[in-house]
Each structure stands twice: as C-alpha cells, then as structure tokens.
Amino acid sequence: MASSRQSPPRDHLLATASRLFYNDGINRVGVDRVLQEAGVTRATLYRHFAGKEALVVAYLEREDKVIQALWKEGLDRAVSADHALELAIEGIADDAYRHHTRGCPFIKAAGEYPDPESPVRQLINKHRAWFHAELRRLLAEAGRDDVDGRAEILAMLRDALMVGCFLDDPDVTRRTFVRAARRVAGLR
Amino acid sequence: MASSRQSPPRDHLLATASRLFYNDGINRVGVDRVLQEAGVTRATLYRHFAGKEALVVAYLEREDKVIQALWKEGLDRAVSADHALELAIEGIADDAYRHHTRGCPFIKAAGEYPDPESPVRQLINKHRAWFHAELRRLLAEAGRDDVDGRAEILAMLRDALMVGCFLDDPDVTRRTFVRAARRVAGLR
DNA sequence: GGTTAGAGAAAGAACGGTCGTTCTCTCTGA
DNA sequence: TCAGAGAGAACGACCGTTCTTTCTCTAACC
Incomplete structure (x- = not known):
C-alpha cells in the first residue's frame, strides 16, 4: 500500500x-x-x-469526489434553506452547461458496463443515492411537503439536463431545467 | 441490389x-x-x-422505425387531442418500463460515438428531432399555450424516465414521470 | 431430358492491428 | 549493495476485415 x-x-x-x-x-x-x-x-x-477496470473505478471515484466537493462548496454560501435550493439548482445547471457538456459520466459508464454487480455499477449506484439524499435533505430543511416526490423529480430533471446539454441545444435545455426545477423546489 | x-x-x-x-x-x-x-x-x-459501423447504423435505424411505428399505432386509438396526449404519455412510460429497461438506445449510442459528425450521431439527432416535433404537434393540436416550452420539458422528462428505469427504481421513476408529464401536458 | 458451365451465397482460414497484461532489463538513489 | 521505479519488448487474445475455397442452385446447350 x-x-x-x-x-x-x-x-x-x-x-x-x-x-x-x-x-x-x-x-x-x-x-x-x-x-x-x-x-x-x-x-x-x-x-x-491493478488493471484497466481499477482505473475506471478510480476515474468515477474521482468524479464523485470532485462533484461532492463542488456541491458542498457551493452550498456553503447559502444564507437560508431556500437560498440553498436556489444555489443547488444554479450549481447543477452550471456544471452541466459549462463542464459536463458530454453527458453524465456515471450514466455513460453505466451504459458501457452491463453487469449490475460490477464495481463500476455499484459506484454509480452509490453516487446516485448520495445525490438523491442531498436533494431530500435540502427540501426537508426548507420545510417543503412531499420531500420524496420533489426530490425524485428534481433528480430526474438533472439527468435530463445532462442529456440535453450533450445532445440538444444547451441554452434551451438549461433554461428549461432551471425554470422547471425552481417550480418543483417551490421557489419564486 | x-x-x-x-x-x-x-x-x-x-x-x-x-x-x-x-x-x-x-x-x-x-x-x-x-x-x-x-x-x-x-x-x-x-x-x-459494409462493416460494423453500418451494422450499428442499421441497428439504430431499426430502433427508430419500431419506435415510430409503436408511436403511431398507439396514437391511432386517440379519440381527441387531449386523449392523444394521455396515450402518448402512457405509451412512453410503458416503453421505458417494459421494453427499454436498459436506457435509451440513442443516448447510450451517443456516449459511445464521440464524433458529432459521425453517421451514428446524425441518426441520433434525427430521431430526437422527430420526437420533439411530435410532442409539439400533439400539444398544438390540443390547443395548449407555450407549445415549445411544454414540448421541451416533456422531452426532458422522457430522457430522465429512460435513465431512471435503467438505474433507479423503475416503479418510482415511472409514477413520477407520469405525474409530472400529465401536469406539463395540461391534463387532469 | 440429362449434363454442365456459371453465378451467388456460405463456410472458415487467415490477415494486420490493437486489446489488456506481464515480463525482463536498466537505471537511480539510499 | 540493494530495493524500487521506469523503460520497453513481448505475450496471447481479440478486434474488424479480407481472402480462398466449397457448396448450391439455375440456366443454357447438346
């Protein structure tokens, strides 16, 4: 070691x-x-x-860490629970629009690793579970009702944002995402 | 020939x-x-x-044809413009939940073909453009306002549905999709 | 009508290239 | 002196593709 x-x-x-x-x-x-x-x-x-697969796992672990760090760093500026939701939505939009312009690394990797039991897929599941939990936490802290339902659809909107910024018009996709996400989050 | x-x-x-x-x-x-x-x-x-890439293109063309056929066949049962929107949403949900349980073939293929000019990617763009146009058509025929905005978010919800039925809980994802899509489509 | 020449499709060996991996050899610094 | 890291050759397996050979069915000719 x-x-x-x-x-x-x-x-x-x-x-x-x-x-x-x-x-x-x-x-x-x-x-x-x-x-x-x-x-x-x-x-x-x-x-x-150990081999290529270990390199792939390390690649996704690195993505996971970077994303979590950016997420926490962005939310540190929040002055309220509602503000945290706003920052989260803007941060997700920025990330997809500026950095992850070729789709979500985890979704893409899942498509290339068909075995659900593989270490790669388990890491993907872990990352997605973390993101869902974070959304539920932010919504709960802001006192919203139907936290699970709102978190679920926000997570879905993020997946769609990633795909849209990759394959469709990034500007339109981003605008549509922010509008819809704010409504779901109960902002404005 | x-x-x-x-x-x-x-x-x-x-x-x-x-x-x-x-x-x-x-x-x-x-x-x-x-x-x-x-x-x-x-x-x-x-x-x-001609080679493997031609086989890949044929695979996606086949998917495109099957999906368009199912789409048209499903909409033939519509008795009104609103009913057509309902059938479309249910049809999309069924397809992702029952048949395309490993994600969207086009999104997956795009991740494996990085060159946006490749025939594969052009076919993907064509398919996505068709789907967007169909959504706009259904919304316009049902007399909805903001046809472009509604179509955009419905298309995004479909992308998210495909991802969610692949990587998350298919039941939850499906239910969330139908609820959100019906709201966006102005149903109920 | 029987035979055979020829075209078209299938079978499978074989090609060069690249895959991921392991090996041996050399160098370096403590 | 010797452990450890880098350099690069070499491995067997597989990649997509092409080749030669064999088979089969048709059609024309004696």
Whole structure:
C-alpha cells in the first residue's frame, strides 16, 4: 500500500484517463492511448492500478469526489434553506452547461458496463443515492411537503439536463431545467 | 441490389446485433459474438453490411422505425387531442418500463460515438428531432399555450424516465414521470 | 431430358492491428 | 549493495476485415 493514494504520477495518469474516458467513452479508449497522452509507461500504470477496470473505478471515484466537493462548496454560501435550493439548482445547471457538456459520466459508464454487480455499477449506484439524499435533505430543511416526490423529480430533471446539454441545444435545455426545477423546489 | 432489404438472414443478423448492442453496449460487442449468437458466418455479415459501423447504423435505424411505428399505432386509438396526449404519455412510460429497461438506445449510442459528425450521431439527432416535433404537434393540436416550452420539458422528462428505469427504481421513476408529464401536458 | 458451365451465397482460414497484461532489463538513489 | 521505479519488448487474445475455397442452385446447350 505504498502508492495507493496521492502520488504525482498516479494523479497525472488518472487525470489523463478521466479526460479520455469521459470524452471518447471508456471502451473506446485503450490503455496505450492513455499512456501515450499521459507520457508515462506501462509499468507506471500497473504499479498504481491493478488493471484497466481499477482505473475506471478510480476515474468515477474521482468524479464523485470532485462533484461532492463542488456541491458542498457551493452550498456553503447559502444564507437560508431556500437560498440553498436556489444555489443547488444554479450549481447543477452550471456544471452541466459549462463542464459536463458530454453527458453524465456515471450514466455513460453505466451504459458501457452491463453487469449490475460490477464495481463500476455499484459506484454509480452509490453516487446516485448520495445525490438523491442531498436533494431530500435540502427540501426537508426548507420545510417543503412531499420531500420524496420533489426530490425524485428534481433528480430526474438533472439527468435530463445532462442529456440535453450533450445532445440538444444547451441554452434551451438549461433554461428549461432551471425554470422547471425552481417550480418543483417551490421557489419564486 | 439483390438483397438490400427484407432478407431473412439480414433480419436475423440485425435482430441479434440489436439485442447485443443494446444490452451490453456497442463497443463491448465484437462481430465474432454477433456472428456466433446469430448462427451465421462472417461472409453473411459482410455481404449485407459494409462493416460494423453500418451494422450499428442499421441497428439504430431499426430502433427508430419500431419506435415510430409503436408511436403511431398507439396514437391511432386517440379519440381527441387531449386523449392523444394521455396515450402518448402512457405509451412512453410503458416503453421505458417494459421494453427499454436498459436506457435509451440513442443516448447510450451517443456516449459511445464521440464524433458529432459521425453517421451514428446524425441518426441520433434525427430521431430526437422527430420526437420533439411530435410532442409539439400533439400539444398544438390540443390547443395548449407555450407549445415549445411544454414540448421541451416533456422531452426532458422522457430522457430522465429512460435513465431512471435503467438505474433507479423503475416503479418510482415511472409514477413520477407520469405525474409530472400529465401536469406539463395540461391534463387532469 | 440429362449434363454442365456459371453465378451467388456460405463456410472458415487467415490477415494486420490493437486489446489488456506481464515480463525482463536498466537505471537511480539510499 | 540493494530495493524500487521506469523503460520497453513481448505475450496471447481479440478486434474488424479480407481472402480462398466449397457448396448450391439455375440456366443454357447438346
């Protein structure tokens, strides 16, 4: 367990792999391409990761961590429970519109890993459960009724936002999402 | 142009490829596996299709045709414009809940084909444009205001339904979709 | 009418390339 | 001196594709 976490070559490798996996699809990107673009050699990859699937899991874990960090950071500015809901909706919209313009990394990965028992799919389930729970928490703290129903549809709107910013008009999709999400969240 | 359309081996091959591509992901399924499960030989594949990408395009074209046929068939039973909206929403929910339980074939394919200019992506755009247009048509025929806005959010709800029936609880997702979609469509 | 030449489709061997992985060798620094 | 990391060759397996061979059915000719 010498180099399991936080080593510069590992981080660089993971960042490169993440970019390639997200942009081109996991199954389309071979380890050779990751190594070439990262400028490291095979031995480096297999020293830090057990194999390609471990690299994929690390990629999604990294996405999960970044998203959770941005989420918490964004909500720190909230001055009220209603304001937290507003910030959450704007933050989700910004993320899809500006950064995740090629769809949701988790939804995409699920499409490439058909086995529901695989570590990849379990990680995806964990991430989605976290997001649902966060939405329920924000809605409950704002005193809304039907917390479960509202959270469910907000989560669905986020999935749709990700798809729409990828495949349809990002501006229209974003505007539609914000309008609908605010209504569901009981804002305005 | 002897065997361009409607030949049994071609149809059987395409049906097998469609099932495998949809269930396991296009890039995960090699032609060997398609051939083996279809019980045909390589020569048969390359006689009817130019290559794997042509097979993928044919798979999505087939999905597109089936969906459009089901859509039209379902709407034929409508006795009014409002009833058509109801049938459309129920039909979409049924399709995701019963048949397309592993996500939307087009959204999944888009994730595996990063080049927006590729024939695959163009076909996906065409299908999505058709669906948006159909929603606008139904809403306009029912005399609703803000046809574009309503159609946009209905289309988004359908994308979310597909994702949710794949990765979350299908029952909850379906119920949430129908409730929200009926409200957006101005029903009840 | 029987035979055979020819076209079309199927069978499967084989191609070069890439997949993910493992190996050996060399270098480096303590 | 020696453990550990990097470099790169090499592995078997599979990728999508092409090739040659075999089979079959048709049609024309004797």
